[in-house]
Every structure is written in C-alpha cells, then in structure tokens.
Amino acid sequence: MDIAGTEELRRTPLHAAHLRAGARMVPFGGWDMPVQYQGVKAEHTAVREQAGVFDVSHMGEFRVSGPGALAFLQHVTTNDVGRLKPGRAHYNWLPNETGGLVDDIYVYRVADEEFLLVVNASNIVKDWAHLQSQLPIQELPGQGVSMIDESGQTALLAVQGPQAEALLQPVTDIDLSAQKKNAYFQANMFGLPVWLARTGYTGEDGFEIFAASGHAETLWNGLLALGIVPAGLGARDTLRLEAGFPLYGHEFSDNIHPLSSGYGWVVKDKPHLGRAALDAPSTRKLIGLRLERVPVREGYPVKLGGVVVGHVTSGTSSPTLGYPIAAALVEAHAAHAEHFAVEVRGRDVDAARVEMPFYRRL
Template structure:
C-alpha cells in the first residue's frame, strides 16, 4: 500500500506481472474509487463545458462518454478528464484524484455568470474498473442489459448482481472493459462479488504498466500545467472552437512526446535522453513491458530532435541505447 492522491492505494496484490497478464489475457478488476466526480447541470451546462474544455461537447449525445482536457489560461492542462453526458442539461465529469480540489476551484471560477449548478460527488461514488478481453462475457450473466449492444464510450444505468450501478465502456488499459459506478457504501460488497467471477484484483503497478504499453499519458508525467499538451499524440482532443487557453494551445509545442524501446535496462521518469551524446529531453514514464518482454519509455524531447531513429538514455551515468518507436507500444 502507498499514499496516492490523498488515498491509501494497493501497488499490487499477487504481483504486477501476474495482474498485468491477467488483464491482457482474461480480465482483472481495479478499485479506482479515488477518482473524483463532478455533476454539471443546468440550462448552460453544455455551453459552460464547451468553453472550459477542448473537445467538442456538442457532439456528445446522452448515454455517451468522451475523453477531454481542462486547459488553463496559458494553454497548459489543469487536468485530463472524462465527460459523461447523462441528459440534455446534465453531465458527469471524472477527474484525477490528485487534482480534485484544483479542478473544482477552476470550474467554480469559470462558472460565474452561467446558469449552471456544480456538485462535487467524489464522496458519493465507488468506481471499479473491470478490464480485459473477457470482461463483457464475465459480467453479462449478472446484468440486466445487453453489453453486446453497447459500443465503446457507452454510458448507461444497469443492475449488476441486483445493485443499481452505472456502467461506462471505457478504461485505461488498452483492453475492452467497463468502469462500474456504484454508491460508495455498496462498493465493498460489489468488489467481493466481482472476485467470485474469477477476476484478478489489480493494483497501481499493473495499471501503470498497462497504460504505458497502450501509450496513454498520465497527468503529472506527460501532462501538466506548464507543459504544452500538443507535445503528446493527442492532437485530436483539440477541436476548432473558442475555449479557455485557445491561443496558448494553438502555439507550436517546443517539445514532442516519443516512444522509446530499450534492450535490457529499464529506465525511469527524469532520466536524460541523449542524441549524439547531447541531452535533448527526458523520460516521462518508463517500465519493463510484461507483454513485449523489453523495457519501454515515453520521453519528451526537443521538437527538432523528435524524428531521429536512435537515442540513448542515461542510466546512473551510463548511456543505454534506445530506438524510437511509434505510440502506442501495444494495441489489441
């Protein structure tokens, strides 16, 4: 157990590799109840969210979810979030645990003058993520809805083991799966029932190796308040509309996020990236990939040095060869 975003979180149960492999080959379950949830309601809800995010809220129909960004005035990110449309004038936002207070203050400040009601529901919800290629098959016998009719990013109410829940066909692993929103007081009982299905409990360690293989950025590593978000490969998240920080985001990023593959030596956040012996950037996330069988990393490097084929990463004073690979590292 480790402190994480104000919570005590499990790094691993039976071991990171075993949990990682279970999610890649069958299915696992993560307790992600540390995430924050905000309800946004009112006649101006859509217009308000359209103004404070970069993706197009107007294209989001009820019963659908959307990955999005909360930019600051300079064009960096306050947070990366998921937006769920409940109805014409109602949305649910899921935000990173470490950013709950900051995000809440940011949204409150920008809501002034709008006919919109914000409610912090972070304490109301437990959130359990069932992820893996067999997730739907394992859940289906215990649900009152047909999962086969629900596409990626669907968001819908259901009864699971007789409990009222909301399901979202989303996730952070690169696999199919469902995030289960359940009243906090019912989360423990639901967790125990999910384990009876043979789901492997998985912790922060596997969550990180899975998301890194899938090329998913992590706030505080690949995204930050003072980091141009278009340094990432997620340019599709920014639509041509008026929004907070638009001018800053339209500027060209001075750095680019690249993928690196190494032969033997794992690398960690902060390790220098070298080109012809000279520093051109640093590692933002690194691990030894259980699926691929070798170390991988994401790194921010100078934009004019981002298209080379070979680099080195400095590990304890020694340069280790690394080759640039396209993100994501893994895709089912």
C-alpha cells in the same frame, strides 16, 4: 507511476477489502491505495489475457447540470461536448490560459442538460477551484449552471480485459454486447443499481462501474467470485504505458504544452479557455523508446549525439512485450531521430525510437 506521501491518507470504500486480499498499500495522490496483490506481472497478464478489476474510487466525480451546462463545458474544455449524445462519453482536457493543462478528464453526458466529469484523484481540489473560477463567465440570464462534487459518495471499479463482457453479462440485467465503446448507461449488477461505461485505461475492452460507495464491497466481492483478478496501481501503470496512454503529472501538466503529445484530436475548432495558447506550436514532442535490457524511470535524461534533448516521462519493463519501454519528452527538432541514448546512473544506454502505442489489442 506518481506515488507521493501525505500525512493523512484518504481511504476508498474498499480499503478493508484490499487488506483482506493481501494488497500491498502505498500512498498515491493523497490516498492509501493497493499497488499490487499477487504481483504486478501476474495482474498485468490477467488483464491482457482474461480480466482484472481495479479500485479507482479515488478518482473525482463532478456533476454539472442546468440550462447553461453545455455552454460552460464548451468554454472550459477543448473537445466538443456538444457532439456527445445522452448515454455517450469522451476523453477531454481542461486547459489553462498559458498552454498547459489543469487536468485531463472524461466527460459523460447523462441527459441533455446533465453531465458527469471524472477527474484525476490528485487534482480534485485544484479542478474544483478552477471550474468554480470559470462559472461567473457563463452566468447569463436563463443559463444557470449547477456543480456538485460527488467524489465522496461514489465508488468506481474498472473491470478490464478480453473476457470482461462475458464475465459480467450473467450478473447484469442489460445486453452488454449492444453497448459500444464510450457508451454510458444505467443497469443493475448483482441486483444493485449502477451506471456502466464501456471505457478504461488499459488498452483492453472493459467496463467502469459507478455505484454508491455503500455498495462497493458487495460489488467487489461479487466480481472476485466470478474469477476476476484484483489488480493494483502497479499493473494499471504498466498496462496504460503499453497502450500509450498519458498520465497527468508525467506526460501532461500545468507546464507541459499538451500538443507535444499525439492527442491533438482532443482540441476541436471552437472557442475555449486558453485557445490562443494552444494555437502556438509546441517546442517539444512526446516519443516512444525501446530499450534492450535496462529499464528507465521518469526524469532520466534523453540524449542525441551526446547532447541532452529531453527526459523520460514514464518508463517500465513491459510484461507483454518482454523488453523495457519509455515515453520521453524531447525537443521538437530531435523527435524524428531513430536512435537516442538514455542516461542511467551516469551511463548512457541505447534506445530506439518506436511508434506509440507500444501495444494494441487485436
């Protein structure tokens, strides 16, 4: 988990609610965020077995609309936005021109000429500037594009876990069982207008709730009253790593070729920014590692035959599996080896290559 301090930390609309719930707050991407409440393991287990709720209001939301919105998004992203029907969403990338990523994002199609982009909190300013820089390329007659940054007015809550649907149904005025994965739809929850998406970042079923920031506390309090457990960034990180989900700044960056990961399906056969650079093969590959007892952290050297061939990008002690796991970026020629060593404070620790995701729900 990438925690970095800053002099002036921003606060989500739920900051006071987190303090009342006893959260331990930490700087994260320029925000003061809850890392845990009752403990990472307990919160992690609640999401795997029942349901937890995360405040992810620090994420950025950009609304892109107009006759040229689709053509613009096709130019700046790698996935095929044209395949999205209104009411659907997908995972996507913002490539740069040199073979890295500006960000990894989610795209929601609101209507034929209207889209919502959700971007990483630490990249809001960078992503906005990047997208603005590409707008003139798409300024064609009758093809106008409007972009609005709605990050400051939007609260975003993520309810995740196998009981998410059952717990939310009594307080929601739409049949949640009819909404498939990646659905995006309007509803009323606790009598308040919201947009719901059947998406998430934990490897479990669940819904992300988009609402006006002024409604955040009412929604949060209502969710806790249902018995949904508040969960912090610590559990979010262990859950996403078990599920094999990448984190920008760790598995992806401006300087990491995104096809080093197993997410090549995000690049569709269409013209887009940086296409030539992405067509070049990656010299590194992302692999999964299992260790027996010693957890490892980002940056630790990964060795094969005593030679450093890469480094750990993310590591944790898996609460679900009961042993340490890690993602590592290694030289492509070494990626198919079965056994590695990770250097931990000057000592080499054995690690076995395993397939990702480490955990997959039944």
